[in-house]
Amino acid sequence: MGTTTTALDDRVRYVADAVVTMDAQRTVHRPGMVEVHGDRIAAVGPLDPPERREGDREVVLGGLLMPGLVNCHGHTAMTLLRGAGDGLPLGRWLSEAIWPREARLTPDDAYWGMALGCAELLAAGVTTTAEQYLFPRAVAQAALDSGIRCVMAPAIFDLPGAGPDATWQRCLDVAGELHADLDGWGGRMTIALGPHSAYTVPEDGLVATAKIASELDALVHIHVAETQAEDEPIRSRYGMSTPAYLARVGLLDRRVLAAHSVWLSDEDLDLYRAHDVAVAHCPQSNGKLGSGIARVPDMLARGIRVGLGTDGPASNDNLDLWEELRLAPILARAVAVDAAAMATGEALALANLGGAGALGLDVGTLAPGHRADLVRLDLDDPVFVPGGTESELIAHLVWAASSRLVTDVWVGGRHVVADRTCTSVDVREAQRNVFERVRRLARAGH
Secondary structure: OOOOOOOOOEEEEEEEEEEOOOOOOOOOOEEEEEEEEOOEEEEEEOOOOOOOHHHHHHHEEOOOEEEEEEEEOHHHHHHHOOOOOOOOHHHHHHHHHHHHHHHOOOOHHHHHHHHHHHHHHHOOOEEEEEEOOOHHHHHHHHHHOOOEEEEEEEOOOOOOOOOOOOOOOHHHHHHHHHHHHHHOOHHHHEOEEOOOEOOOOOHHHHHHHHHHHHOOOOEEEEEEEOOOOOOOHHHHOOOOOOOHHHHOOOOHHEEEEEEEOOOOOOHHHHHHHHHHEEEEEOOHHHHHHHOOOHHHHHHOOOOOOEEEEEOOOOOOOOOOOOHHHHHHHHHHHHHHHOOOOOOHHHHOOOOOOHHHHHHHHOOOOOOOOEEOHHHHHHHHHHHHHHOHHHEEEEEEHHHHOHHHHHEEEOOOOEEEEEEEEEOOOHHHHHHHHHHHHHHHHHHHOO
C-alpha cells in the first residue's frame, strides 16, 4: 500500500473489512468506511455509498481500521536511558541510575531520544502521547517533527546535580514560556504543566504550579502514589495521604492527570472522584519496578477517568501500548480472582477512548468531527481466524492481537506509517544519534 496524504480540502474515503469505531454504542461496521476531510473525520459507517463529490478519492485498504492508541503517560526521550538501573526499585533507580545521567543531558540529546521514541510509538499504532520530561522545547519539537499528537508537560522539580538553573522555579517559568509559544501548534501540540511529584517539588512549588495552571487553564500531569514508600514522608510531615495533601495545596482544584496512582485508599479514590482527577495506569512499568498494581476496577466503578501509559522506555522498557492493553485486564482479573473484573471491551477502551477522556482530547474514537487519527491492522493473520462475531473480534483485539499487526497509521489525516514503515521520522538517523549519545552518557556514568 502506498503512502496517502490529505490536503486541507481533500476528502478521502478509506474502505476496510472492519471498522471498530469505539463510539458511544461501540459500533463495529463489517465492512465499513471512514471518510476523512483534512485533519478531521467527516463520516463513518457501513459501505452504503455516501454522496460523492468530484475530486473525492476512495482508498480500499482491507484489514481493520480503529482509533489511534493514546499513551497517557510517557518519558519517551528516555530511549537514551533504556536498560539503565535494571532490577532497582523506583527510589534507587531514580537516584542511582537515572538522575545522574539526566543531569548531563543536552537539548540535542532529548530531541533525538524523543525522535526515536516517536517512531517506535507510531509504528505501534500510538497516535497521541502525553509526555513529561526535561528540555521540553526540544522534546516538543521532536514530537512536532515526527507527526505524533503530543501533550507536553515540562518537568518541574529540582534535578540533582544539574546546576543552579535546574530549579522548580526556572522549570515553571520555562513551562509558561512554552505554553505561550507552542500550545495548540499545528493542531497537534498541547502544553501542560509537569510537577514531578509531591516528594520532589516543595509545597510552595506545588502552590505556584496550581496558580499558573489556573491562569493558563492547563492540564497538570504529576506522578502520584507510585510506590508505598513515597507516601511515608508526606504522612509523617503533614499527617495525610499524598492525594489529600495535593488537595490541600490546591492542585486537585485544577485539571489533573495523576500517573500511576497505585497506593490509594478508598478515601483517596473518593477524593479523585470528587475532584475529577484522571489516572494514567502504567501496569508494565509498575510491575517491572515492583511498585504494585493500581486499583483500576475500583476507579472505573467510581467513574474516574482512566487511560493507559507506557511510562518511559527506561522503566518499561518499550513503548508498545498493546502490551499495556493486554496486561491491564489480566492483572485486574488476577487480583480480583474474577474473570469479570474488567470486561474485554472496557479494557480496549482504556487504550483509546479512555485515554482521550483522561487527556481531554477529541481523539480515541472514529466519529464525525473528531481528529482523523486512524490505525490499520492486518487481518490476514492466524490471530483473526476465525473472525467470529463482533464481540469475538473485540476479544481478538485485546487478547490475541499485537503491535506486529499494525501496518498503517494516520495522525490528523497524515499518513505517518505506511506498510509498517514510519515515514515521518528518519529512523536510521535517529538510531545513529541516540547510539552515539548513549555511549557518551554511559561512559560519563562510570
